[in-house]
Amino acid sequence: METMKPPMEVLYEKELEALRANDTGAKPPNWLLSPKAVRDFILGTPKPLKLNGESVTISKKFYGDDVMIERSVVALAGNRGLMLVGEPGTAKTMLSELLSAAISGTSTNTIQGTAGTTEDMIKYSWNYAMLLDKGPTYEALVPSPLYTGMKKGIITRFEEITRCPFEVQDVLISILSDKVMNIPELADGILFAKPGFNIIATANIRDKGVNEMSSALKRRFNFETIFPINHVKMEAQIIEAQSRNILQQSGIDIELNQEIIEILATTFLELRTGQTREGYKIDTPQTVMSTAEAVSVYVQSAMTAHFYDDKAISLERLVQNMLGAVAKENHKDINVLKTYFSKVVKERAKDAGLWEAYYNEKKWIR
Ligand SMILES: Nc1ncnc2c1ncn2[C@@H]1O[C@H](COP(=O)(O)OP(=O)(O)O)[C@@H](O)[C@H]1O
Numbered sequence: 001m002e003t004m005k006p007p008m009e010v011l012y013e014k015e016l017e018a019l020r021a022n023d024t025g026a027k028p029p030n031w032l033l034s035p036k037a038v039r040d041f042i043l044g045t046p047k048p049l050k051l052n053g054e055s056v057t058i059s060k061k062f063y064g065d066d067v068m069i070e071r072s073v074v075a076l077a078g079n080r081g082l083m084l085v086g087e088p089g090t091a092k093t094m095l096s097e098l099l100s101a102a103i104s105g106t107s108t109n110t111i112q113g114t115a116g117t118t119e120d121m122i123k124y125s126w127n128y129a130m131l132l133d134k135g136p137t138y139e140a141l142v143p144s145p146l147y148t149g150m151k152k153g154i155i156t157r158f159e160e161i162t163r164c165p166f167e168v169q170d171v172l173i174s175i176l177s178d179k180v181m182n183i184p185e186l187a188d189g190i191l192f193a194k195p196g197f198n199i200i201a202t203a204n205i206r207d208k209g210v211n212e213m214s215s216a217l218k219r220r221f222n223f224e225t226i227f228p229i230n231h232v233k234m235e236a237q238i239i240e241a242q243s244r245n246i247l248q249q250s251g252i253d254i255e256l257n258q259e260i261i262e263i264l265a266t267t268f269l270e271l272r273t274g275q276t277r278e279g280y281k282i283d284t285p286q287t288v289m290s291t292a293e294a295v296s297v298y299v300q301s302a303m304t305a306h307f308y309d310d311k312a313i314s315l316e317r318l319v320q321n322m323l324g325a326v327a328k329e330n331h332k333d334i335n336v337l338k339t340y341f342s343k344v345v346k347e348r349a350k351d352a353g354l355w356e357a358y359y360n361e362k363k364w365i366r
């Protein structure tokens with residue numbers, strides 16, 4: 001079946017199959033892969049793997065702290081949950097999906113945290129027609145993703161957990177420590193978690209609230225902070241790989257432009273960190289200049305050029321699309337971009353390469 005955004009276990013079905021076929025490592029109970037194979041799925045392998053005589057490349061999907069990935073996998077094999085914390089767009093969601101797909105074979109058993117999340121949504125609710133007809137029975141119980149995770153022994157993803165009210169978050173305390181859920185409406189109503197169950201939660205540092213999370217709940221999680229990318233080459237690699245995927249999925253077959261990707265990566269990284277590669281301090285916009293945002297700027301620019309200009313991409317389209325990404329939170333951020341152009345880009349325009357042409361597109365920043 002074709003879908004707009006296939007889950008990781010579908011997108012990487014072949015890779016997962018090849019990893020399973022070649023996995024000789026010890027597996028925690030109910031895991032589909034060993035911790036070593038889970039790590040290889042996320043970080044890629046140097047050599048392709050054989051699957052029924054075919055050779056399958058295990059692609060690198062996450063760039064950054066490799067040891068953090070190992071720690072996260074090990075945390076999930078233990079009896080605490082995993083909490084991925086970081087700025088928006090640092091691949092917390094992506095990582096939690098990759099981990100769930102590799103360990104449990106599914107990444108869609110998910111609770112989305114919002115201010116309106118209720119205890120029912122976390123535990124279970126009832127099919128009211130059946131409840132009225134037969135009273136409380138297991139058939140009338142509508143399981144939540146957490147319930148399903150415990151029952152099947154798979155991972156439950158909990159997105160943006162700090163957006164939920166505290167009393168709702170605290171439902172997780174007893175579940176994570178005792179691995180049981182009580183169902184007081186049913187006689188002997190109790191659900192014991194099957195091995196393999198665990199929780200991967202994500203939390204956005206900008207949402208506040210991570211610090212206000214109850215310490216009892218904090219103790220039930222291993223915290224891992226994901227830091228934004230700090231190298232232009234790495235940022236460019238991600239932009240390239242992700243843009244290629246997204247454009248392919250949109251059915252647009254075009255060449256990527258390495259030079260433009262490098263300019264985009266440099267601009268985003270410098271505006272994010274407030275430091276130029278020459279070592280000068282610069283102002284940063286209020287908006288998060290995330291890698292995820294850089295990917296969508298590239299994709300948007302490439303699509304615009306493809307549909308309107310019969311070109312693969314141009315610096316003109318890049319600057320036009322960058323504007324929207326920078327100005328989305330505060331219009332004053334436009335001035336930060338303007339200053340970046342009139343100081344940093346102008347200086348580099350004296351050198352060879354595309355920077356001069358980039359500087360000439362400053363006219364779009366207004
Ligand atoms: N370190 C990274 N490695 C690989 N891709 C990354 C990285 N950081 C950001 N990305 C890109 O950003 C996208 C968005 O990340 P997402 O998981 O939605 O972020 P978050 O949940 O942290 O807001 C990813 O799908 C990927 O394209």
Ligand SMILES: [Mg+2]
Nearest residue numbers: 092093094202
């Ligand atoms: Mg997310």
